[in-house]
Amino acid sequence: METFNFYYENPEQLRAELAARKIAGGPGLLVQVFSGIADERHTAQLIQTIRQLLPETAILGATTAGEILDDQVSDQRVVLSIARFRNARVRSALAPCDKRSMRQVGLEMAAALLPELHEKEQKVFVVFASGTDQTDLGTPDLLRGIYESRPDVPLAGGVAANAIGFDENLGRSADLGVTYVFTEQGLTARGAAGACIVGPGLQIHRDVNLGWKTIGKKMRITRVLAEGAGSRVFEIDGLPAAQVYRKYFGDQVAEGLPLTAINFPFIVRRDQLEIAATPIVVYEDKSILYNELLMEGESIQFGFGEPGLVLNESMRIARSIADYPHSIEGMFVYSCATRRRQLDHVAASELKPFHNIAPMSGFLTGGEFFRTESENRIIRQTMTILSLSEAPPAPDHVRPEIPEAAESKSIDSMLAIQTLVQRMTEELEEEQKRSENLLLNVLPGSIAARLKAGDTTIAERFEDASVLFADLVGFTELSSRHPPEEVVRLLSDIFSSFDLLVEKHGLEKIKTIGDAYMVAGGIPDPVADHAARCARMALDMLEEIERFRAGGRSFLNIRVGLHRGPIVAGVLGSKKFAYDLWGDTVNIASRMESSGQPGRVHVSAAVQRSLGPAFVFEERGEIQVKGKGLMHTFFLLGERSAAVV
Numbered sequence: 001m002e003t004f005n006f007y008y009e010n011p012e013q014l015r016a017e018l019a020a021r022k023i024a025g026g027p028g029l030l031v032q033v034f035s036g037i038a039d040e041r042h043t044a045q046l047i048q049t050i051r052q053l054l055p056e057t058a059i060l061g062a063t064t065a066g067e068i069l070d071d072q073v074s075d076q077r078v079v080l081s082i083a084r085f086r087n088a089r090v091r092s093a094l095a096p097c098d099k100r101s102m103r104q105v106g107l108e109m110a111a112a113l114l115p116e117l118h119e120k121e122q123k124v125f126v127v128f129a130s131g132t133d134q135t136d137l138g139t140p141d142l143l144r145g146i147y148e149s150r151p152d153v154p155l156a157g158g159v160a161a162n163a164i165g166f167d168e169n170l171g172r173s174a175d176l177g178v179t180y181v182f183t184e185q186g187l188t189a190r191g192a193a194g195a196c197i198v199g200p201g202l203q204i205h206r207d208v209n210l211g212w213k214t215i216g217k218k219m220r221i222t223r224v225l226a227e228g229a230g231s232r233v234f235e236i237d238g239l240p241a242a243q244v245y246r247k248y249f250g251d252q253v254a255e256g257l258p259l260t261a262i263n264f265p266f267i268v269r270r271d272q273l274e275i276a277a278t279p280i281v282v283y284e285d286k287s288i289l290y291n292e293l294l295m296e297g298e299s300i301q302f303g304f305g306e307p308g309l310v311l312n313e314s315m316r317i318a319r320s321i322a323d324y325p326h327s328i329e330g331m332f333v334y335s336c337a338t339r340r341r342q343l344d345h346v347a348a349s350e351l352k353p354f355h356n357i358a359p360m361s362g363f364l365t366g367g368e369f370f371r372t373e374s375e376n377r378i379i380r381q382t383m384t385i386l387s388l389s390e391a392p393p394a395p396d397h398v399r400p401e402i403p404e405a406a407e408s409k410s411i412d413s414m415l416a417i418q419t420l421v422q423r424m425t426e427e428l429e430e431e432q433k434r435s436e437n438l439l440l441n442v443l444p445g446s447i448a449a450r451l452k453a454g455d456t457t458i459a460e461r462f463e464d465a466s467v468l469f470a471d472l473v474g475f476t477e478l479s480s481r482h483p484p485e486e487v488v489r490l491l492s493d494i495f496s497s498f499d500l501l502v503e504k505h506g507l508e509k510i511k512t513i514g515d516a517y518m519v520a521g522g523i524p525d526p527v528a529d530h531a532a533r534c535a536r537m538a539l540d541m542l543e544e545i546e547r548f549r550a551g552g553r554s555f556l557n558i559r560v561g562l563h564r565g566p567i568v569a570g571v572l573g574s575k576k577f578a579y580d581l582w583g584d585t586v587n588i589a590s591r592m593e594s595s596g597q598p599g600r601v602h603v604s605a606a607v608q609r610s611l612g613p614a615f616v617f618e619e620r621g622e623i624q625v626k627g628k629g630l631m632h633t634f635f636l637l638g639e640r641s642a643a644v645v
Contacts, residue, residue, distance in 0.1 A: 033061030088199030106145020158365030333362030561592025
């Protein structure tokens with residue numbers, strides 16, 4: 001394989017370049033065209049010129065936001081890259097999107113590029129897609145169709161760009177101008193163009209360099225709405241999306257959104273690949289439109305692109321390519337145009353480590369294509385590299401020299417700082433997680449969330465809730481006759497088993513007082529069947545105590561009382577928080593327990609009426625209840641479906 005790269009000026013200059021390199025048309029040739037002139041007439045004339053000078057040759061091209069020739073990036077010029085293969089064959093296809101879906105376009109184009117699978121031969125797709133809107137679903141659908149048709153074929157390429165539209169609209173609109181993709185068959189502003197290279201002995205390597213490093217705490221998307229292939233994010237960790245930038249980067253970044261935030265994209269991880277989500281538009285309600293599909297509950301981190309770190313990653317990739325056992329004969333770079341806006345001098349500098357490896361060309365895209373383990377997908381803010389060769393492995397292969405970065409010491413310092421910040425952030429997050437777990441052991445989850453959000457006064461009235469009290473019979477006397485360690489260990493075992501029952505039945509543990517255990521149902525999150533849940537837990541508590549009795553602790557027993565009605569719930573204290581309940585319902589539930597009998601569940605008439613025929617009761621009749629006088633009460637025997645009648 002041989003690769004020839006040069007700027008195109010006019011037909012006469014092209015004719016001279018071809019003659020000097022002795023290049024003639026044929027099926028073993030692929031001409032890639034990277035045009036910084038997004039003009040339909042100019043592009044059509046260019047296609048015609050190449051067809052005349054190189055008949056029967058596959059052409060694949062796109063308009064660009066910048067053209068790559070070796071380690072230089074140009075503006076509004078045309079780069080031609082001619083790959084001449086010894087054994088591989090090239091087939092191209094143009095797929096305008098008329099009335100078909102882009103998924104159908106992808107299915108048909110993949111089948112046209114590779115009609116037969118050629119299982120023993122290596123193959124790769126290079127695909128360019130038109131793209132004016134960063135949130136258009138067309139490109140993801142196109143890639144999905146290609147993957148469904150030919151899932152085993154690696155993919156490279158990207159979205160065509162428009163240099164003028166990109167410069168004028170980036171950060172102001174999702175529309176970045178009209179773009180074109182083309183082959184020798186013609187051009188389209190809505191569709192895709194592709195080429196398939198297939199042949200024996202073809203060596204294919206794909207690499208991707210995001211280069212952005214994650215920094216700061218992990219956050220979660222808490223409210224988001226999909227908009228095409230993008231996402232309108234309303235809340236992150238419960239805060240308005242724009243407010244998150246103000247909180248962590250200050251007023252200057254917040255006031256300049258979205259342009260100021262392009263340097264700090266969100267980083268998400270998909271299929272072992274780091275993906276950057278860039279802000280496009282900020283709305284009046286402080287929500288932000290991103291060019292990546294983000295999910296509610298998904299974990300995100302800020303990324304930052306320090307030039308030295310980006311260059312360091314390029315050098316790492318260059319060294320890995322240089323270590324291949326065969327010579328690379330052509331490199332094609334599809335790099336996101338936003339990298340140039342974010343890190344102007346890096347766009348060219350990050351190409352320098354590859355200069356000595358092989359002839360290199362490519363373009364600045366509106367998004368890059370990459371095949372992960374499970375899909376073809378569009379990624380952004382990356383530099384993707386397709387390295388090709390037909391050279392066989394050679395024991396005397398001379399490894400190309402990769403130049404060291406001039407700023408190697410500063411790169412080491414930045415890597416150290418980034419590692420330090422990340423480790424400190426991880427330690428803080430771990431400490432915060434422990435603190436939150438401790439808080440959740442004291443307070444209900446929804447109450448803890450309100451306190452974290454700044455709610456200082458939490459008090460609510462619930463018109464209907466259930467309260468359960470349980471007391472270990474004779475435990476006070478037991479405590480006086482046994483070592484304290486043994487008493488605490490036994491009490492912990494019993495209450496831990498009750499804690500599991502609380503989770504099982506979806507109830508809320510309120511507190512323990514000595515050897516008493518208090519539970520509520522229907523608070524702080526109301527549920528209609530709170531009484532039934534408490535009843536089932538009460539029966540399970542009796543079974544748990546029987547299990548302890550059967551295990552050699554026959555002295556254990558328990559009384560359980562249950563009542564339902566209105567209560568007030570709230571948080572007390574400013575140092576040691578406590579979520580507690582007040583009201584007549586709490587008092588009556590406590591009286592049901594204290595006036596009950598060991599090994600039984602004593603309930604009020606209100607509970608018996610609400611549970612109805614679903615449970616089995618034994619009428620106790622009227623009893624004297626302290627502070628309430630005579631009350632009609634019942635013993636709960638079991639649930640009807642499980643009862644023996």
